[in-house]
Amino acid sequence: MRDFPSCFGENGVQIADSSSSSSSGGRQTAQNLVTCVYQSKLCGRSCLITVTWSKSLMGQGLSVGIDDATSQSVCKVDIKPWLFSKRKGCKTLEVDGRNKVDIYWDLSSARFGSGPEPLDGYYLALVVDCEMLLLLGDLRKEAYRKTNAGSPDSSPLFVAKREHIFGKRVYCTKAQFCDNGPVHDVAIECEMEGLGDPCLTIRIDKRIVMQVKRLAWKFRGNQTILVDGLAVEVFWDVHNWLFTQSAGSAVFMFQTSLSAEKLWSSQNFSDSSAALRWSGSQTIRERQASGFSLILYAWKNE
Known part of the structure; x- marks a missing residue:
């Protein structure tokens, strides 16, 4: 399993604080961004x-x-x-x-x-x-x-989108993974209450495209799915959902690049509030070939 790519490069432009959250008494409060x-x-x-x-x-x-x-x-x-x-x-x-x-x-x-x-x-x-x-x-x-x-x-x-989504068990958004392609319904489902072995399920247009069982052991990882004939690499980090007391978010990234390892710098993604940065001019010139990236921050509604 590759480390979750938590930034767009070391020398990049900071898009914003990726958690876009504030702390109050040790708890994070998500902003709708x-x-x-x-x-x-x-x-x-x-x-x-x-x-x-x-x-x-x-x-x-x-x-x-x-x-x-x-x-x-x-x-x-x-x-x-x-x-x-x-x-x-x-x-x-x-x-x-x-x-x-x-x-x-x-x-x-x-x-x-x-x-x-x-x-x-x-x-x-x-x-x-x-x-x-x-x-x-x-x-x-x-x-x-x-x-x-x-x-x-x-x-x-349109090269990247970062969105905060909210829910209790199911987290939904819409995404267009290629220029002039169809807009898809994306649903992330994670049932944890009362389960000894929580499972993560991702659906595109109500069709299951990915399931991760034994989530407590696989709380970070990546897997390739197919959307519109494109290979889409899915990264996930649900550590905050499983192991933290604060109301932190899980993080998901969908990347259409066929050569993600060449374009993304990887580091140990131990904190879902790490800043997202875009890499420098070389990556800017390569973006048309590398595709589209969707980053989702999934917050649990109290």
């Missing part, structure tokens, strides 16, 4: 765009970060659209003292589900030199009309 990472080009250089959607008692939140191929932070903007005046707007950020990135958003008609990421009725647009760097949401015509931007020569690549 979804972080998406896109690969694009900024002024001819490869860059990573990180979009984090958050949800709290105050409402919805949005953070946008841009990092270039040298893994140096270029810019970051925090937007709080729960404020009435901030549900739509624009910010201009200066990059390297000479280039400007315009960030436009309109969440005034956005529809949200149980998670922090909007379902529809919105757009988020990043524009550089009158060219669309990244466009999210279904209001595409409105975004192009507002920004007066031209279409990019190539579309950004």
